[in-house]
Amino acid sequence: MINKSKLKNLTINEIIAEYPYTESFFEDQKLAISDSSQSLEAIFSNLTMEEKEDVVFDLEQFTASLASHIKNMQEFLGENDSIVGSLSILAGQNKDGELENYEKLELKSGEIVSIVGPTGSGKSRLLADIEWTAQGDTPTKRKILINDQVPDKKWRFTGGKKLVAQLSQNMNFVMDLSVMEFLNLHAESRLIDNQSEVVARIFREANQLAGEKFSSEAQITSLSGGQSRALMIADTAILSSSPIILIDEIENAGINREKALELLVGEEKIVLMATHDPILALMGDRRIIINNGGIKDVIETSTAEKELMQELKVLDKVMTDLRDDLRYGNNLSKISEELSALKNA
């Protein structure tokens, strides 16, 4: 909420610095601003009789109209979305109609939570409940709270602005654009101030995530699976206004998954990731165990498990190197020393 009395006491310069889009608002109004280092209140009290006649509003009405302009612009730009600090899941029922084994599960921004469970157990259903901000109106009867409150219905129905950004396995581009054109187009639609810096950053981060580098002039349709996933992840992390990211498994091939997750949570988002992969699951701070359609347990990743993850990464590297050797036509020889060392440990 914009505090109107605070707004009245800010100088025009301060208001424009905080809310850059108000510059055009002031220009459109017929308010005589001779000194923009004065507060709105001072400007109104110093107006001559003649100037007062030009202004349709008095101070109260003007401030109310300015506050509502700021609120609309914030909503349009998706700035309010970043205020999602917590997401809570209130217990529902499993496929047999039995109550789930918890009351309330709270996730905080900057947290990675993995979702694990057998095929068909209900992982995607949980992600869908969150995306729909379910209120007991899905088969699981779960309820979703945002910042401990029943979320505004706008999350369900607003087209452009979304609570949740989905990163799925298949990210096929259909447009015929270069990487730069694509990023600029997206950045323009988000009306950000420092477009060229942001676009350059997304491109840089995407290239760090991708196994094989790509140029900014490359056509997006010609990118490999790994390269397009890297581009979409960097784009989602940096440019998407959605405070919650749902990931349905990040495929191993062609992408640095650890860096990808770091990038996503670094932007203070809540990251939920359904996975069957132990390395990815252990990258989470917690994991939700799903069985028969219900949340059965929530396990904190222990120190021992974090250590295990380091060992698993060695195994992963061994497999990745073998795959690379295979791809580049090398003979596969003895298993790497790292693995032998691990086996003998």
Ligand SMILES: Nc1ncnc2c1ncn2[C@@H]1O[C@H](COP(=O)(O)OP(=O)(O)OP(=O)(O)O)[C@@H](O)[C@H]1O
């Ligand atoms: N609590 C529930 N009550 C009723 N139906 C449920 C419940 N949870 C999940 N289902 C249904 O069970 C089916 C399988 O669930 P879902 O697709 O979410 O499984 P999954 O764990 O994502 O599977 P996979 O690993 O194969 O992707 C879906 O049709 C889903 O709507």
